[in-house]
Amino acid sequence: MLTGRPEASRSTRRSFPVIARLILLASTAAVSAAAPAAAQEAAQPAPPAAQDAEPVSTDASETEDAIVVTGARRREEQVQDVPIAISVIGGEQLEQTGSINVGRLTQIQPSVQFFTTNPRNSAANIRGLGAPFGLTNDGIEQGVGIYIDQVYYSRIAVATFDFLDVERIEVLRGPQGTLYGKNTTAGAIAITTRAPTFQPEARLEVSLGNFDHVAAKASVSGPLVDDVLAVRLAASRSNRRGTIYNVATDRWVNEQDNLGLRGQLLWRPLSTVDVTLSADYNRQNPECCAQIYVRTGATQRPLNRQFAALAAAFGYAPPSTDPFDRLTDLDTPLDAFQEIGGVALRAEWDVGPGTLTSVSAWRFWNWGPSNDRDFTGLPITTVSANPSRQNQYSQEFRYAGSGGRFDYVAGLFAYHQKQHTTGAQEQGAAASRWLLNPSSANAGNPAALNGLRSENDIRLETTSLAAFGQLSWHVTDRLTLQPGVRLNYDRKNGAYVAIVITGSGSTTLNNDQRGVLAPQSYRPVFSDWNLSGDFTASYRPGEDVLAYATYAKSFKSGGINLAGLPLDAGNNPILGASTVEPEKVDHFEIGLKTQFLDRRATLNLAGFWTEIRDYQATVTNGQLGVLRGYLANADKVRVRGVEADFSIRPSDRLNLYASGAFTDHEYVRFVDAPCPPELAGGAAASAANPPSAPGTPGGFSPANCDISGQWLPGISKWAASYGGEYNHPATFLGLRGEAYLGIDASYRSRFSSNPSRSAYTDIHGYGLANLRIGFRTDGGWNLFGWVRNVLDAEYYEVLATQSGSTGLVVGQPGDPRTYGITAQARF
Template structure:
């Protein structure tokens, strides 16, 4: 049944298959995705693609794990310049972002709660670059720099990769220094004033003892949304990346690599613009249409794909990430001892318009943040005739400091406060003395926030692979982890006159809060895998994994009680507890010209950490809550074939069934929020009843999880033909890469107003590459100019305004690459 369903996935809703081995002995090393000999990753061997998913060097098809590999050259020619683009050739990845800090990378729909980032919670998809863990998801928005290959490990990886990999891991390997001189150059230009330049140079300093590698990239693209208020294009791209590595080989058995990197972004970004309105339970004269009418306001366009806005607060998304790492690999005894030491920093300097309009409602919304992290891993891995094993220790310490600010403007009183009992549809106030009619009540009201978090994590881990027979292997793994978190949140609120004495209306908009929270816990996680070689080219496996994600601290403000005081019991959330089952089949046929890999999985999470949308005005970013139980299950199929040197094809698909199994006290969706509190005497009104009664919470058991498409797919291929260009021998080629995902919810509690319809994207390329290292090609992304949304959200306060971020329009350009 699994094989039949997977075959249907390939035929009906294909997605990208990365598991590929060389189809012909004389065809060179196959690329990890398309089988192109030209695009061979350096970590391939004559027998197939080499990976390090189990912290030792192995052939991809020999590893009983759902893992996909994308070579660096495949990333370049498909335009997969960052994790957001990677999801278009990896259907099991979901990536959402409203700005670099508020980003989430999920695998199989799990990993990070959907919504604005809360500093007190961790990601569930670990991102590693050269074996160093990156705790800030913001790194995923930067351009990939000098990448050798990317391994996407699907399913819990807690034994070897730690507590932050309950959904999987993305392991990025950069190109290493070489003892043979080499250089790479790339220049791209395109519409929207796009310019990108990349380069690297590598070579020896002391014969075969010391080598260095330097790489740099710079890219810029004009924004895709025009701001009439500032007369500027916004949501632009502006990236700078620098990386240096030094490899020292004092002996044949010892490699020491020192690396440093610096990455900076400084775009005018990130705007979310008017999409639509939806009726809530708030009185009709306090919903968007009536409020806008009271100010004589209308958005520049009610069609988001006109790409117009009038946001009146400056936009900024400045960030810089960098660090230093020292990796030592010493062949000793039957295996290799590896030490990875690292320090990293992240600085974030944003400015946002959180009312999403051209009115002075919220005139300041910024949460600048700084982080330092230190990590040390020590492990030993060995392979033998009957036993393969790896064991090690890991230590991690992180410090975060965020100094946020929010300030209300002259339109805030009328927009946010109750004007009194007025006739339905009337934009006026009941009495001239109502606070809503007095701009001074909220004008200048300002919250200064000081948020701090310290995290310490320690772990010991080990995994053993026992070759019971030539075909049967048993693989148990275990990890013990200790976490300690100390957090504090202080919000000092002052009026426009500088007073700290607030009335109830002011406290309801920006509430003073001060609390400390501590979390500490021991956790045991592990996995057990049985694998069997059905034949030389067929591997079957079954896995059970018990994993967890560390508990969290709410560090974005707490929900308020009836007296507008913070509910301190909501200051922490419990750890997630994950039970995961998986079966898989990895096959090759047609003389290894074709690969078909199948995986079926069932994942259940108790105490799922959800970022929930809060209708209260005093909590700006939502807060964290535990859902009792969620379930994600599905089937994946990866297929690739290279029938000849001229043609390579790939297709794969993912079917994912997902739901809140039990979440009885969830926040309600927008259409049920904003009304007076329901009670026995006044039961909850039907959804979208203006002036109705709203339940305190909603039972969303059985509903969709946010951000997950039931169907996701990608497919494509490349055809080449030998020829000459300007006297240089080589081959002309044409390629296509397409992706599809079905409808998904863009709100933690599914709403009729925030479902995003499914869409398909197609990218094309046409070029010529020479035998001596030159490559020139034209490309077009979103070739059919599909109009789609990356994310939808609602304005706080239950006004019914729905805003969104339109996906990129059609882009096109030319790229020239050279290798020496």
């Protein structure tokens, strides 16, 4: 029983950069200046946005105002006219459903998966594809592109930040390389923020909840020069106490601490020209991210070197063996500080039959972590940190036009990225017994590894160039043929240097020490050209029915290993593993988009079949002491399935929605994959000593395993989201409006949480339900209470194993039940 509670949050330990201070001061001044104008406008009802009419969008259009998208084919069009599997979520719905970041989208978009153990080690996938499951390796790219206001964000860590002043999100499923600047082989998440307006407006939102949750968002927009110059400023701040209690430090960990600032300046010198300058700064500074004891499973390591015996030898026991007690005793400081920001200039000029667009951007990312990679309160690994800094520059030119029976898009894209990581890992007094082979004479000598330290210098420089285009030929009023092509060049230059010193300061290492932290120095290089393309045929048999079929041939750039290489029998790096081949994608899709009941109902269906050769996988390194995975190519994987999106508005008072996805997935061929933990940790198998049965202590382990036919990690076979909202006219505190009740629920079936499926790391299926009840007026006021995970379901976001084949399984429990109240106002 806990008798005390630690402090709710930490003070900010780093000052804002100059750009953040300037935006914050400008926001404060603008809000003060706009207050009188906003007060005059408060009594006037705000015009409804078409994208915000559904409580949660599938692909549905409104009865009167169809949802309009721009990211799908780089021009404005109704979503039901786009022959792509696309979902649209309006800004109001993000706020109503508590979808505060990309991670939360998974609860309303069953085809989106998001996994994270900390902001850097995150992955956003669509239909199970995009980024390999496991620890992030900077030498490969995301297969799902995240774009904010048409700017490509290379760091998936941005997905953990709160959405700020968002107008809508478009989730495009399947390859999109013939339309987007950066190649995206699995799909794209295109986020559009609210633009500056020439009519004064302001928005304010404040939320309070359990776990000391406090959040506030504000935005203000208006003209500086009538019809010529307009400004928009937005800010958000959110905090929440951690959900896991560290008994060793008397503190709550895995907290939330987010700050977001954004400013935009719109210049309209002519009615045909818009120039938008934007700047943003986002910062997180939580005490995070702990993974805690879940269970143990038998490996092939000798029994006295598995978790139970090792813990007993130190007189150690975890604070709880029930992970949903949410207790830990980690003895290494936790930190997940990061800041992301940048400046972008977008110019749009209506010229000739179309629009010429230029998007120039610079972005930075600073990462300052600290982790406890042994997941226990013992001094096994006392330092694990890889602080990193990145700068990226991108330029895109694009022309989208229409003429007669043809619509077309053509573009050029250039991207350059520089990243520098300076990592450190240090072992403690318990490392020798925990990590060394039992046959080693040093296995019982604490001094053998105590103070052993690796300091890493990691550099990456990436250049991408592309030319792309797509043509839509309206052969008849019903039939459209749409070919697309992309020419792409990628080059990656890396450098990895690891210097290892002993606790006494010597660089002379014995074989045991090299087996735990190996000195490495290598410079991987990858460069390649590729030509990809797609072809879509769409046919409209009726006014409200669209059928389409697509084939896409796509590539994801090859990669380089920048997390250290596996070792050979002499504990030397295997240089042949320094690069991985490009992924080669063949994608087939058919779809049907329909509306009926006077367009009050929408049903969209999609079937897809995707095969990838040389699939890039992050695999677990089975060597003792090695904490990070490395990259490898699986020969072939396949993902295929069916998706359905349905919504109906039978009356102005009620709307309902349901989305579902069935996804069949497997490694078609991966014959030399690392083995799961139950087949690891034993002596090397041979012809004389064949591999032992899984989980045989002291057994013989194969060098690798054939996992052909097994599941891919992170993908549920079944996933669904469903819900609705009912409203009724009401009066509250003298204000006329409507009361409403909404529910949003989701389900996903069992999935694997290990690159090579293990009996110990499958995550059972689970369902979540969220409720909201509130009152809103036509004048822009909205007050509602909310409960997330209303049934307090116990589930895991990820599971992982401790290095060294000890059998320890750790995990990150999902959020417990949370509740609170939110007040919103628009002026």
